[in-house]
Amino acid sequence: ENERSQYKDRIKTLLKEKNAVLIAHYYTDPEIQALAEETGGCVADSLEMARFGNNHPATTLIIAGVRFMGETAKVLTPEKTVVMPTLEATCSLDLGCPIEEFSAFCDQHPDRTVVVYANTSTAVKARADWIVTSSCALEIIEHLDEQGEKILWGPDRHLGAYIQKQTGAEMLMWQGACIVHDEFKSKALMDMKALHPDAAILVHPESPADIIELADAVGSTSQLIKAAQVMANKKFIVATDRGIFYKMQQLCPDKEFFEAPTAGEGATCKSCAHCPWMAMNGLKEIEDALLNPLGREVFVDMKLRDGALKSLDRMLTFNA
Numbered sequence: 513e514n515e516r517s518q519y520k521d522r523i524k525t526l527l528k529e530k531n532a533v534l535i536a537h538y539y540t541d542p543e544i545q546a547l548a549e550e551t552g553g554c555v556a557d558s559l560e561m562a563r564f565g566n567n568h569p570a571t572t573l574i575i576a577g578v579r580f581m582g583e584t585a586k587v588l589t590p591e592k593t594v595v596m597p598t599l600e601a602t603c604s605l606d607l608g609c610p611i612e613e614f615s616a617f618c619d620q621h622p623d624r625t626v627v628v629y630a631n632t633s634t635a636v637k638a639r640a641d642w643i644v645t646s647s648c649a650l651e652i653i654e655h656l657d658e659q660g661e662k663i664l665w666g667p668d669r670h671l672g673a674y675i676q677k678q679t680g681a682e683m684l685m686w687q688g689a690c691i692v693h694d695e696f697k698s699k700a701l702m703d704m705k706a707l708h709p710d711a712a713i714l715v716h717p718e719s720p721a722d723i724i725e726l727a728d729a730v731g732s733t734s735q736l737i738k739a740a741q742v743m744a745n746k747k748f749i750v751a752t753d754r755g756i757f758y759k760m761q762q763l764c765p766d767k768e769f770f771e772a773p774t775a776g777e778g779a780t781c782k783s784c785a786h787c788p789w790m791a792m793n794g795l796k797e798i799e800d801a802l803l804n805p806l807g808r809e810v811f812v813d814m815k816l817r818d819g820a821l822k823s824l825d826r827m828l829t830f831n832a
């Protein structure tokens with residue numbers, strides 16, 4: 513405990529010395545989120561992280577999250593030093609959508625507007641016409657559908673299927689998935705709901721369709737946190753990464769939150785309700801990132817940057 517508070521003290525001093533700000537995602541460990549808040553940084557969903565880094569005066573951004581969030585920050589503010597606790601923190605959606613194959617898929621369907629989820633590499637973003645995150649995907653697809661555009665969507669098939677169902681848009685899907693949300697099980701969720709009939713079910717749309725069907729509210733991390741605040745229920749079953757409980761509990765101290773079940777009894781899964789890549793963002797790694805950014809700094813290919821910036825800007829200015 514003592515060691516942890518020494519880490520935190522050193523990080524606070526270093527953040528000041530280096531004119532740096534810590535920006536953390538809701539899925540990082542609670543102590544990382546608390547530290548970001550305490551030091552004037554932010555805890556946010558992926559869209560708000562991008563906005564915060566873009567607007568903050570610090571010259572160094574420490575991005576506690578996964579690789580695509582660091583790359584997005586660098587594309588938006590190439591003049592800033594963007595550092596991550598570890599560059600190894602990736603995402604199964606990003607890994608499952610290599611640029612060569614995705615680009616070939618796009619080439620086969622030149623008549624379609626390419627819309628990609630933010631959880632992708634800079635190269636994939638540069639190939640896209642639009643970028644979306646889960647908090648703005650529905651509105652953007654609705655808008656494109658109204659313009660009569662046919663969509664090529666990637667990489668999350670569950671989020672894509674959910675949006676298609678909600679909007680009726682014509683969408684061709686890349687078949688990616690998030691290893692964390694893919695593990696939620698509907699039968700076990702129904703059993704849990706039977707035990708807590710007064711609990712509302714909150715679901716992130718990276719979850720499979722049979723989980724989304726059981727939801728009382730579906731949305732991005734920040735939208736689920738909002739739902740927990742405004743809904744009258746006192747209990748919630750939450751189908752997303754358990755990192756989100758930090759903020760939910762902080763904002764709703766009198767409410768009770770349960771993790772949605774991931775697998776049958778005795779079963780093991782590598783990513784049960786917690787992203788293994790988000791979990792790589794520890795105190796030691798944050799201190800290292802501040803002390804020795806070499807090997808932790810994010811760079812993006814400047815040729816790709818222009819293309820990625822164009823589609824990111826479309827997202828940031830849509831409804832802004």
Ligand code: 13P
Pocket residue numbers: 537539556557558559631645646647731732733734
């Ligand atoms: P949001 O925070 O945008 O809901 O995205 C979740 C996510 O995939 C981060 O890993």
Ligand code: SF4
Pocket residue numbers: 539578602603604605631690691692693718753787788789790
């Ligand atoms: Fe990617 Fe899923 Fe981890 Fe988010 S939780 S970073 S979507 S693997």
